[in-house]
Amino acid sequence: MRPAARGSRSASEDMLLSPLMALMMWLLLWAAGLPETWSGIAADVKGRTGVCAVLLETGERHSLRGGERFPMQSVYKLPIAMAVLAKVDAGALTLEQKVRVTKSDFVTPKQHSPIRDMHPHGGFDISVRELLRYAVSESDGSASDVLLRLLGGPGKVQAYLAGLGVEGVRVADTEKAIGTDDSVQYRNWATPESAVLLLSR
Known part of the structure; x- marks a missing residue:
């Protein structure tokens, strides 16, 4: 054969x-039919x-609407957490490192914050690992703000995003600032395309 x-x-x-x-x-x-399907679903939604x-x-x-800007709401905590983890990978921070949390770190009373509810007077230490868990898993605004403070502010998150080549995500304010003035949320935005790009990084 x-x-x-x-x-x-x-x-x-x-x-x-x-x-x-x-x-x-x-x-x-x-x-090929996805955009039409999505458009049909979106037509029934009250909002963009x-x-x-x-x-x-x-x-x-x-x-x-992949290139349009949308307020991130709680998704805003993701790039902050990713920037912290990048610092951990670089050896600048450790997951077990303790961080002091004061009452001034707490978000407004109307905002969600389990660590504030557990320690209403502040003045306690918590690990970076736990801050990340509270921020990402429980959407704790105070934990997110402490992580942002640890990084050095929103500008450090933007520098991290720029290093990844992600231009369509903007972290401009603290959670406390967002809770103090509802209009501030619109300064912290992402495009759907850039959000997906960030996840792929």
């Missing part, structure tokens, strides 16, 4: 490739909606 010619495929390879090709074609057709999805393996991207 002669060996298969170089570059030819066996029957088993053809059997495998055929369903894969069909799946790829289905995925491409499905993805932005979405971005990227297939990391291929770079295929679909978005709805």
